[in-house]
Amino acid sequence: MTQTNGATLARPQGGPAAAWQAIEEAAAGVVADPENSKTAARLLGGLIADETARHGVRSFSESVAAAHAEGLLDDGLAAFVAAEAAALDALVDEAADDRFEYFGLRTVYDRYLLRHPVTRGVLERPQHFLLRVACGLSSSVGEAAELYRLMSSLAYLPSSPTLFNSGTRRPQLSSCFLLDSPRDELEGIYERYGQVARLSKYAGGIGVSWTRVRSRGSLIRGTNGLSNGIVPWLRTLDASVAAVNQGGRRKGAACVYLETWHADVEEFLELRDNTGEDARRTHNLNLANWVPDEFMRRVEADGTWSLFDPKEAPELTDLWGEAFDARYRELEAAGRYVRQVPARALYARMMRTLAQTGNGWMTFKDAANRTSNQTALDRNVIHLSNLCTEILEVTSDAETAVCNLGSVNLAAHVTAEGVDWARLRATVRTAVRFLDRTIDLGYYPTPEAEAANLRWRPIGLGVMGLADVFFTLRLPFDAPEALALSTRIAEEIALAAYGASADLAAERGRHPSYGETRAARGVLHLDHYPASPVHPEEWAELRLRIEATGLRNSLMVAVAPTATIASIAGCHECVEPQVSNVFKRETLSGEFLQVNRYLVRDLRRLGLWTRETRDAIKTADGSVQGLPGLPDDLKALYRTAWELPQKALIDLAAARQPYVDQGQSLNLFMAAPTIGKLSSMYAYAWRSGLKTTYYLRSRPATRIAQTTVPAVRPEAAAEAVACSLENPEICEACQ
């Protein structure tokens, strides 16, 4: 690559085209020097300021007025900002833009800043955008200031729908929707398509179960015909989801859940294959298995598994735990199954789908229901998770589960001395209050979603930047200290979140369905686990408080993937290890390179950050394990997700689970998966008590030839080595 040097990075003259070229050149130099990312971000900040100025926008209040005049913002928000213009304008911290890396700011510019409907130029600067989001969720300048400061310091960010829509005329603020399976009838199925489309239109991710719909070959009484099973319906869903474009900002996305006993499960697992009849494939839908414990037990015992037609066994969908096990065995003993398969044959098929497509996520029905605060009564059942497998909430035909998400950036709460616990708790308290606020302010595209959300008031507070914490404190992911710290972080967050929700309940009342929860019966989420908290006395005190006040929210913690907001915040995603020390991100706005800045700092200190080192890391696909001169402890610290034992990731997630009352979007990584390794890994995840897992990431079997590192004829390379070993005195490599 061309080296980008400082000289070319001066503020460009000659209009936007020249400005863009300077920005892109600086951005392309990120691998050579991560500081180029900040440089590119500053150049982009200048370009944004020029663009807003062309629309007459300089201050925050001008930006809100301009966007309101174009019909983009809510009248109430515009009136509030106009009335408090001076106080709000004074809150804007222009210097906060310097915290953005280029990728973060570019994402904000491309997708989040409000644009003029005709010129398509941006009408707000990045800080205006964050303050506008804060004002959309606040009723006073003081509240707006509190949330704005958290966001502008990148300590906390709400999820994308809230960032997209807060303060707009249609404030759909929720990230995800979970729809129960359509009833087993034509009208129910078409009604569900309509609901999915409406929810998807306003930037929500969709999870939908299909377990209640009869399987292939089942009799249709009305016409005396035989059903074609679920695949044709899912094809229609696939087309419908692809057609909905979320306001041009991203494509619609949905995940379909199917219980493992459904007789169409094998065809379901083939929906994403890229071979076979295209009429039986869905290229856009994500797939997840909703797995009962009974299935995993039979896999362990190498037993038989019976597949049922939901028309013949409709009750199975609404049962879990021992009630499910008993009924399943009864139906099986009565011979009411469609057919039987070896449990391990089906499990192997699931593993193959994971390896081939990354899809077919393993989520566990009984763990999800057994530990949920919402399932104290038999009639309240969790039937599925969501698009990213971190939300677990009850659904029915009348209730579409909703979740409002936000994530704490752990990287902003750590220094070399450790985690700032007081600050972390303060961030969580503020975050919970504003997440709770989104429930009342949000626009709900369907009545079923509104009904559920107002009754249960669940929120999903998550984290991002755990890898940054570990890098800062020099803890490899598989160190015992890392496990202890990660678990403590989860506990502190849960304590603060539950406390804040109890306070809100005291102020504004408990959520309407509180009486149906386990908390109302004195059971908190961690009671389901053999957990040994760091702060037992605080938990005891919290228990007493909840007894008195109740809770404002039925669920509070969920570890979401944070793909986009972690980019904005410039930290590693959620609880994930790094994928590579150098990698590119592909998004709708193009590609971006990222370098592990912690590694660069260490290499600089060691005098190893050279062109050769960069090429060596790129040649090794982002690994530093073969890098000469790098001490072993740093090699261990900078292992990539491909090099870490996956058992460590599962152990971290399992230890955190008592404090995460919903699920975790846990990705697992295996460069060259085999059925044997995968089946061992997912069985371990299940035994560890995880409620859900997410993508299996694997690597392509072949790769693109690299173009920007030196090309060598392999034999020439081999000759060079041989030469240096045999003829040290004449070998030029030794000089």
Place this chain on the structure above:
Amino acid sequence: MTETMLLDPGMDLTLRPMRYPGFYERYRAAIRNTWTVEEVDLQSDLADLARLGPGERHLINRLVAFFATGDSIVANNLVLNLYQHVNAPEARLYLSRQLFEEAVHVQFYLTLLDTYLPDHDERVRAFAAVDHIPSIRDKAEFCFRWIDSINGLSRLETREDRRRFLLNLICFAACIEGLFFYGAFAYVYWFRSRGLLGGLATGTNWVFRDESMHMEFAFDVVDTVRREEPGLFDEELAAQVVRMMEEAVAAELAFARDLCGDGLGGMTAERMRAYLEYVADRRLARLGLPARYGTANPFAFMEFQDVQELANFFERRVSAYQVAVEGDVRLDESF
């Protein structure tokens, strides 16, 4: 008895003992990366196309026209000229797989052209590019010259025959797949670096991955032949390779001038010339030959190709999945 060499005339059918297990491994790896055209979503490209200026639109139309015929030429040479002379069944397995991949590429560019050019007459003109657009015709003529060079040979009897075979193989690997296609990919990635034509870029990623493997296989064959017949690749052949590379750079540069006109933002014929020279040097280096140009890579965005991708699934389909997985259910393996 002496071992059969890779370019000895004949049709060896013996797979065991296998003489070139590396070729067989390449065949198996290729199968694990099967992709189909239906997986590429070109919908968002249509909106982007509508936003392109006339110069950019001209570039894209020409580019698509080149792609539409380029892979067919490669496939033809593969099956008509190369296959019959490679005397190892495991190597021919790979060539069979390569032929399939070239067919998928042709199908991809056909689908692309049908999507990008809704007008029937325009499509017909695009496919006729090889006949009436001089810059594309020149490239095709360059290809045909080297195809013809061994077209009449049914057996590689003499040393001279085998040298002609090598030249053809190197032409296709280093000049056509390794330079013409690489040049074309650079235009695609230039668009993508500006957030445009993501569907084309996704398909191109997969084509690029396949082409990289084709090139590596061909260079493996060249290395093998050089090892088996040390004198074959002599100074004279090296000089011919360099001349061929110079001709290829010139043809591709003429194409670049046609595509870029007076220049489009960061994409100009001059920068393309530097890129082509840089790539040509890399191909020569791979053959153990000294650099001919000594030019640096002007396109920083090509660096994106060298590092892992981490796509946000909301945005794009990720292209990193394996197809064949093996083994049985076990509950006690380490992971």
